[in-house]
Amino acid sequence: FENAVPMAAFPNHYEDSRHAAARLFSAVESDEKSEGEQAEQKGVILDRSEPWGILIDHVTFNYPGEDRAALKDVQLAIPAGSKTAVVGPSGSGKSTLLQLLLKVYRADTGNIHINGRPVTEIDEESLWMGTKALLQDQHFFYGTVRENLQLAGDGLTDDQMKEALAHVHLADFSLDDQVLEKGGNLSGGEKQRLAVARGLLKEGRLWLLDEPTSSVDVLTEKKIYDHLFKEAENDTVILVSHRLTGLEQMDRIIVMEQGKIVETGTYEELMAKQGYFYEMKQIEKSVFSA
Numbered sequence: 544f545e546n547a548v549p550m551a552a553f554p555n556h557y558e559d560s561r562h563a564a565a566r567l568f569s570a571v572e573s574d575e576k577s578e579g580e581q582a583e584q585k586g587v588i589l590d591r592s593e594p595w596g597i598l599i600d601h602v603t604f605n606y607p608g609e610d611r612a613a614l615k616d617v618q619l620a621i622p623a624g625s626k627t628a629v630v631g632p633s634g635s636g637k638s639t640l641l642q643l644l645l646k647v648y649r650a651d652t653g654n655i656h657i658n659g660r661p662v663t664e665i666d667e668e669s670l671w672m673g674t675k676a677l678l679q680d681q682h683f684f685y686g687t688v689r690e691n692l693q694l695a696g697d698g699l700t701d702d703q704m705k706e707a708l709a710h711v712h713l714a715d716f717s718l719d720d721q722v723l724e725k726g727g728n729l730s731g732g733e734k735q736r737l738a739v740a741r742g743l744l745k746e747g748r749l750w751l752l753d754e755p756t757s758s759v760d761v762l763t764e765k766k767i768y769d770h771l772f773k774e775a776e777n778d779t780v781i782l783v784s785h786r787l788t789g790l791e792q793m794d795r796i797i798v799m800e801q802g803k804i805v806e807t808g809t810y811e812e813l814m815a816k817q818g819y820f821y822e823m824k825q826i827e828k829s830v831f832s833a
């Protein structure tokens with residue numbers, strides 16, 4: 544930001560914030576959906592002032608053209624207001640699960656229900672605006688920090704945005720600073736923190752966290768997480784995590800392997816059981832103490 548690029552040097556790619564938010568879905572979906580589905584404009588609008596409960600009902604999913612199922616008969620009930628961690632080796636299907644929850648892809652068999660409504664019937668904008676989705680691939684547009692934060696919702700004040708920036712340790716950013724397309728002038732950690740700030744500003748009470756601070760230093764990451772979990776105290780949280788630390792506070796840990804849920808329980812239960820989670824924990828310990 545020190546060498547902020549003058550606005551005139553770039554075409555104005557900034558779009559209406561709602562339109563841009565909707566694009567976050569349609570960009571991925573346009574390849575996957577039939578014409579009939581694309582024509583489907585509006586669906587069920589969920590009340591985003593309350594935390595949402597989720598039922599993943601025997602969901603099986605293959606990426607288009609792939610033989611191997613990324614999710615196999617996944618069955619999981621997530622009560623409103625609960626905190627769930629999803630862990631498992633790389634490629635086990637953790638991120639895919641979140642993509643299906645956000646309707647980026649559709650289950651081949653089974654369905655996902657949010658507050659009792661099939662996700663396939665829920666209006667995309669309602670789903671997007673009601674979810675604090677902090678996924679690995681964050682989206683930024685050419686425009687100011689303010690404009691990028693305004694994707695979180697209507698009527699946000701500068702003070703609210705500055706407060707959110709302070710919570711993610713970006714208090715030195717100005718709301719007038721310019722962000723390049725895809726956040727090209729930000730570091731990986733700055734992009735992640737700006738995305739978390741945007742999540743904090745959203746009204747929704749479903750948090751989908753897919754390693755949102757993996758490029759942030761450990762101390763700052765801990766402070767951000769402490770704040771996130773305080774904010775999310777009564778909200779539904781699904782946290783995808785590679786690291787197996789700090790999971791004692793979760794209501795439940797889901798262990799995935801090759802697209803299947805292989806173990807569920809609290810941290811204490813899974814450690815006592817000495818199964819997959821326990822083994823992963825031993826490996827993590829041996830790697831970090833080496």
Ligand code: ATP
Pocket residue numbers: 606607609613631632633634635636637638639640
């Ligand atoms: P990681 O911990 O590395 O992020 P993950 O547990 O989140 O992994 P997924 O990204 O959900 O795993 O991937 C599950 C499976 O689906 C993997 O076999 C992966 O190669 C495959 N996969 C993921 N994205 C795609 C895609 N866009 N097209 C085809 N296959 C994919």
